[in-house]
Amino acid sequence: MERPEYIPTDYNRIQVVHSLSDLFNAHFNPANLILFPRELEGDFDGLSRSLVKAWRRVSGTPKDVHLFDAGTVETLGGMEDLSPVQELALEHILRDMYEVRPLANVKPQLRVVMPGGYEGVSATAYRFHADRGRRSSGRVLSCYNDPVTEGIRNEDAIEFDSGDRLEREIFFNLAPGAAVFQLHKSDIWRQAYLVNDENVPPFIHRAPLAEPDGPPRLILTAG
Ligand SMILES: [Fe+2]
Numbered sequence: 751m752e753r754p755e756y757i758p759t760d761y762n763r764i765q766v767v768h769s770l771s772d773l774f775n776a777h778f779n780p781a782n783l784i785l786f787p788r789e790l791e792g793d794f795d796g797l798s799r800s801l802v803k804a805w806r807r808v809s810g811t812p813k814d815v816h817l818f819d820a821g822t823v824e825t826l827g828g829m830e831d832l833s834p835v836q837e838l839a840l841e842h843i844l845r846d847m848y849e850v851r852p853l854a855n856v857k858p859q860l861r862v863v864m865p866g867g868y869e870g871v872s873a874t875a876y877r878f879h880a881d882r883g884r885r886s887s888g889r890v891l892s893c894y895n896d897p898v899t900e901g902i903r904n905e906d907a908i909e910f911d912s913g914d915r916l917e918r919e920i921f922f923n924l925a926p927g928a929a930v931f932q933l934h935k936s937d938i939w940r941q942a943y944l945v946n947d948e949n950v951p952p953f954i955h956r957a958p959l960a961e962p963d964g965p966p967r968l969i970l971t972a973g
Pocket residue numbers: 875879880881955
């Protein structure tokens with residue numbers, strides 16, 4: 751099975767699949783990341799700006815991180831005069847949201863993140879970490895536009911304690927000389943949580959830094 755060139759070679763913690771059903775049929779262990787590499791046509795950057803514009807018009811409230819369900823995405827998209835390529839992007843996202851729901855057995859959300867949007871309460875997203883969650887299927891993610899989530903191999907991750915016992919977060923540093931890899935836009939994947947039924951080491955990742963004047967990031971998240 752062909753592996754994209756942007757993920758580490760000879761690394762068995764990433765399993766590559768080629769359909770949405772395989773994404774959910776695959777099991778963690780040894781993999782902690784099940785990856786379905788895809789390419790989707792459409793203007794996702796333009797769509798993200800349009801969705802934020804519509805949201806601001808109806809709510810009057812600028813947000814750093816928006817969480818929209820499929821119905822809201824559809825409504826906001828319908829409020830703007832979308833170009834045909836933005837419409838195409840919207841169709842891809844809505845199809846994903848409706849198809850992932852029964853497979854993941856949880857309602858997906860579209861997360862629309864402004865550049866630097868995690869800097870408030872979720873600033874830790876920019877450091878290497880593992881997600882906490884309970885679902886044995888892990889968390890489903892897809893980033894529709896750049897920049898996309900970055901990851902490191904478990905053997906390249908050096909755990910350290912943030913020192914803040916209340917925060918109870920575990921962070922990781924990159925081992926000297928080790929490389930960071932970056933997933934690609936339109937890819938959809940499942941990632942294992944910090945604690946999981948398979949006792950597999952979690953997928954260690956961070957949110958990428960976005961250009962300050964870049965488009966909001968569009969991320970599907972389920973679980
Ligand atoms: Fe995370």
